[in-house]
Amino acid sequence: MRIVYPLLCLLLISCTANVKPADLDQLNGYWRIDKAVSPSGEEKQYKSTVDVDFFELDDQNGIRKKLKPLFNKQFNSSNDFVPFSIAFLENKCIITYSKQNQSWQEEITTLTADKLKLKDARGVVFHYVKYQP
Numbered sequence: 001m002r003i004v005y006p007l008l009c010l011l012l013i014s015c016t017a018n019v020k021p022a023d024l025d026q027l028n029g030y031w032r033i034d035k036a037v038s039p040s041g042e043e044k045q046y047k048s049t050v051d052v053d054f055f056e057l058d059d060q061n062g063i064r065k066k067l068k069p070l071f072n073k074q075f076n077s078s079n080d081f082v083p084f085s086i087a088f089l090e091n092k093c094i095i096t097y098s099k100q101n102q103s104w105q106e107e108i109t110t111l112t113a114d115k116l117k118l119k120d121a122r123g124v125v126f127h128y129v130k131y132q133p
Contacts, residue, residue: 001104007077015062018093018108018109018110018111019093019108019109019110019111021023021088023111023112024057024086024093024111025057026111026112026113027055027062027108027111027116028055028056028057029054029055029130029131030049030052030053030054030067030130030131030132031052031054031116031129031130031131032046032049032052032053032128032129032130032131033046033049033051033053033126033127034046034047034127034128034129035126036124036125036126036127037124037125038122038123038124038128039122039124050068050069051066051067051068052066052067052068052069052075052125052131053065053066053067053128054066054067054075054102057086059086060086060087061083061084061086062083062084062085062086063081063082063083063084064081064082064084064097065077065080065081065082067079069131073080081100082097082098083097083098083099084096084097084098086108092107093107093108093111094106094107094108095107095108095118104120104121104123105120105121106111106118106119106120107119109125113130114128114129114130115128115129115130116128116129116130
Protein backbone atom coordinates (compact mmCIF):
# COMPACT_ATOMS: atom_id res chain seq x y z
CA MET A 1 0.00 0.00 0.00
CA ARG A 2 2.93 2.34 0.66
CA ILE A 3 3.99 2.20 -2.97
CA VAL A 4 0.48 2.53 -4.42
CA TYR A 5 -0.19 6.00 -3.01
CA PRO A 6 2.98 7.64 -4.42
CA LEU A 7 2.40 5.98 -7.80
CA LEU A 8 -1.18 7.22 -7.86
CA CYS A 9 -0.03 10.76 -7.04
CA LEU A 10 2.59 10.60 -9.80
CA LEU A 11 -0.03 9.39 -12.27
CA LEU A 12 -2.40 12.22 -11.39
CA ILE A 13 0.33 14.83 -11.68
CA SER A 14 1.50 13.52 -15.05
CA CYS A 15 -2.05 13.58 -16.44
CA THR A 16 -2.72 17.21 -15.65
CA ALA A 17 -2.15 19.85 -18.29
CA ASN A 18 1.16 21.72 -18.10
CA VAL A 19 -0.53 24.89 -19.28
CA LYS A 20 -3.63 26.22 -17.59
CA PRO A 21 -6.04 28.95 -18.75
CA ALA A 22 -4.63 31.30 -16.11
CA ASP A 23 -1.17 30.97 -17.73
CA LEU A 24 -2.27 32.23 -21.15
CA ASP A 25 -1.67 35.92 -20.38
CA GLN A 26 2.04 35.09 -20.36
CA LEU A 27 1.86 34.29 -24.09
CA ASN A 28 1.39 37.98 -24.95
CA GLY A 29 4.53 39.69 -26.14
CA TYR A 30 7.74 39.02 -28.01
CA TRP A 31 9.39 35.59 -28.24
CA ARG A 32 12.71 34.56 -29.85
CA ILE A 33 13.22 30.98 -31.00
CA ASP A 34 16.19 29.34 -29.29
CA LYS A 35 16.13 25.80 -30.69
CA ALA A 36 14.01 23.05 -32.20
CA VAL A 37 14.14 19.44 -31.01
CA SER A 38 12.90 16.62 -33.23
CA PRO A 39 11.14 13.54 -31.82
CA SER A 40 14.42 11.62 -32.29
CA GLY A 41 16.24 14.14 -30.07
CA GLU A 42 18.11 15.95 -32.84
CA GLU A 43 18.54 19.66 -32.03
CA LYS A 44 18.76 22.67 -34.31
CA GLN A 45 20.05 25.84 -32.65
CA TYR A 46 18.75 29.27 -33.70
CA LYS A 47 21.33 31.46 -31.93
CA SER A 48 21.82 33.82 -34.87
CA THR A 49 18.15 34.22 -35.74
CA VAL A 50 17.03 37.83 -35.56
CA ASP A 51 13.31 37.32 -36.19
CA VAL A 52 10.95 37.63 -33.26
CA ASP A 53 7.47 36.16 -32.95
CA PHE A 54 4.87 38.50 -31.51
CA PHE A 55 1.77 37.02 -29.88
CA GLU A 56 -1.25 39.08 -28.96
CA LEU A 57 -4.02 37.18 -27.20
CA ASP A 58 -7.44 38.48 -26.20
CA ASP A 59 -9.48 35.86 -24.37
CA GLN A 60 -9.10 32.69 -26.49
CA ASN A 61 -8.30 34.41 -29.82
CA GLY A 62 -5.23 36.21 -31.04
CA ILE A 63 -2.68 36.96 -33.73
CA ARG A 64 0.93 35.92 -34.36
CA LYS A 65 3.37 38.09 -36.34
CA LYS A 66 6.98 37.81 -37.43
CA LEU A 67 9.02 40.91 -36.61
CA LYS A 68 12.59 42.07 -37.20
CA PRO A 69 14.11 44.08 -34.34
CA LEU A 70 15.74 47.41 -35.19
CA PHE A 71 18.49 49.17 -33.25
CA ASN A 72 16.15 51.79 -31.75
CA LYS A 73 14.05 49.22 -29.80
CA GLN A 74 11.41 49.21 -32.51
CA PHE A 75 10.50 46.57 -35.07
CA ASN A 76 10.29 46.26 -38.82
CA SER A 77 6.98 44.63 -39.56
CA SER A 78 4.64 43.95 -42.40
CA ASN A 79 0.88 43.98 -41.98
CA ASP A 80 0.93 40.19 -42.35
CA PHE A 81 -0.24 38.13 -39.37
CA VAL A 82 -1.77 34.75 -38.62
CA PRO A 83 -4.96 34.64 -36.55
CA PHE A 84 -5.33 31.83 -34.02
CA SER A 85 -7.58 30.45 -31.34
CA ILE A 86 -6.70 28.49 -28.22
CA ALA A 87 -8.60 25.55 -26.77
CA PHE A 88 -7.97 23.00 -24.06
CA LEU A 89 -8.55 19.50 -25.42
CA GLU A 90 -7.77 16.25 -23.59
CA ASN A 91 -5.51 18.03 -21.06
CA LYS A 92 -3.61 19.79 -23.84
CA CYS A 93 -3.46 23.47 -24.72
CA ILE A 94 -3.89 23.66 -28.49
CA ILE A 95 -3.33 26.68 -30.74
CA THR A 96 -5.22 26.46 -34.03
CA TYR A 97 -3.96 28.82 -36.72
CA SER A 98 -5.97 29.62 -39.85
CA LYS A 99 -4.94 31.61 -42.87
CA GLN A 100 -6.01 31.56 -46.52
CA ASN A 101 -8.11 28.39 -46.28
CA GLN A 102 -5.36 26.52 -44.42
CA SER A 103 -5.31 25.55 -40.78
CA TRP A 104 -2.73 23.87 -38.57
CA GLN A 105 -2.19 23.27 -34.90
CA GLU A 106 0.54 23.46 -32.29
CA GLU A 107 0.44 22.35 -28.68
CA ILE A 108 1.71 24.68 -25.98
CA THR A 109 3.64 22.27 -23.77
CA THR A 110 5.32 24.89 -21.57
CA LEU A 111 4.40 28.50 -20.89
CA THR A 112 6.05 30.60 -18.20
CA ALA A 113 7.01 34.26 -17.98
CA ASP A 114 10.26 33.57 -19.87
CA LYS A 115 9.88 30.16 -21.61
CA LEU A 116 7.56 28.87 -24.30
CA LYS A 117 7.56 25.45 -25.94
CA LEU A 118 5.38 24.73 -28.97
CA LYS A 119 5.01 21.21 -30.38
CA ASP A 120 3.91 20.86 -34.01
CA ALA A 121 2.07 17.99 -35.72
CA ARG A 122 5.37 16.26 -36.60
CA GLY A 123 6.36 16.19 -32.93
CA VAL A 124 9.05 18.87 -33.26
CA VAL A 125 9.28 21.01 -30.12
CA PHE A 126 10.24 24.65 -30.66
CA HIS A 127 11.85 26.30 -27.62
CA TYR A 128 11.36 30.05 -27.27
CA VAL A 129 12.71 32.58 -24.80
CA LYS A 130 11.08 35.89 -23.97
CA TYR A 131 12.54 38.71 -26.03
CA GLN A 132 13.12 42.06 -24.36
CA PRO A 133 13.40 44.93 -26.89
